[in-house]
Structure formats: structure tokens, C-alpha cells
Amino acid sequence: MKVGVILKNKLKNALTLFVTFFKIGAFTFGGGYAMIPIIEKEMCEKHKWLKGEEILDIFAISESTPGPIAINSATFVGFRVAGTIGSFFATLGVVLPSFIVISVISLVLQQFSEYEAVQFAFNGIRAGVLALVIKAFVSMYKKCPKGLFSYIIMGLAFGVSMFIDIAHLDISVIYIIVSCAIIGLVYSIIQRKRGNEV
Secondary structure, eight states: HHHHHHHHHHHHHHHHHHHHHHHHHOOOSSSSSHHHHHIIIIIIIIOSSHHHHHHHHHHHHHSSSSOOOHHHHHHHHHHHHHHHHHHHHHHHHHHHHHHHHHHHHHHHHHHHHHHHHHHHHHHHHHHHHHHHHHHHHHHHHHOOOOSHHHHHHHHHHHHHEEEHTTTOOOOOOOHHHHHHHHHHHHHHHHHTTTTTOO
């Protein structure tokens, strides 16, 4: 009886995840970073499935693993909320709108891309995406642990990524992410051995 109730609750949550991520995927332009504040609001504030610290960890893992951050986030959030079935439905929900829209747009974009109104619309979308990315940065910054070490790592990562971009070097930013993760891990181990809070 209990197993049946648990499965029913998981299925209910999975369907809610599908609808939620379908809406996020359908109405968010600009990729995964633009989706971050909306995912956070839906998961932490509206449905109260996750805490702020948990969603921040999920975003960090999603960024560090291969694949788009929006899909990775949906997969991890879905698994945390409703297990494997939640993972499947959340991922399907976030991917499906893009698949449908791209399929339709690919048929008509060639014909309409020259219209001035379409170009103006894309300019507006770009501005909106920038605002969402900045909001995601501010939101994540508020929840991140702060201290001299954190600011040094953030500054170094930003400086190195800017240098790579300016110098047009063919170096993937994944090396920066992995390096920051290793440095953070080593620092945490050293601090714990000293008996300090991390």
C-alpha cells in the first residue's frame, strides 16, 4: 500500500515537473543561463521542492558536467524531486518546446529573416536575455559563500577566461571550471584539517 502511494506521488510530481519545465522551455529565450532564475523561482519558491543552497549546488554540477546547463539542471532537479521518472519527465519537458519551435522556425526563418520587424524582435529578445543572465548572476552571487578565498578564485577565473577570449586561444573553459573545483576541494580539505569552518 505504501509503495503504491509513493509511486503515485512520484508520478504526480513527475507530471508537474514536465508541465513546469515545458513552460520554462517554451517561454525562456537565451539558453540555460536565462532559465536559471526561473528554475530557481519555480523549484524553491512556488513548489518548495528544493532549498536555495540545493538549487545552487545543482546549477554548479550542471555547469560542470557535459551538456547544456538547462537540460542538466532539469535532469538533476527531476531526479532530486521524483527519482528517475522525475528526471525523464523534467528533461523531456525542457527539451520538447525547443524541438518543436526549432522545427517550425527552420521551415520559415529563411523566408522571414529579412523582414525589419523580425530583426527588431530579435534585438528585443537579446536585451531581455542579457537582463535574465545578469539576474541569474546576482541571485547566485547572493547564495555563494563569500570570503577572501572565494573572491580570489572568482577574480582569477574571470581574468583567465577574459585572457583566453582576448588572445583568441583555443582553450575550453571546462579547464577553468575543473581547476576551480580542484582548488576549492583542496582548500576545503586543508581548512577541515585545521578545524576551520569552510
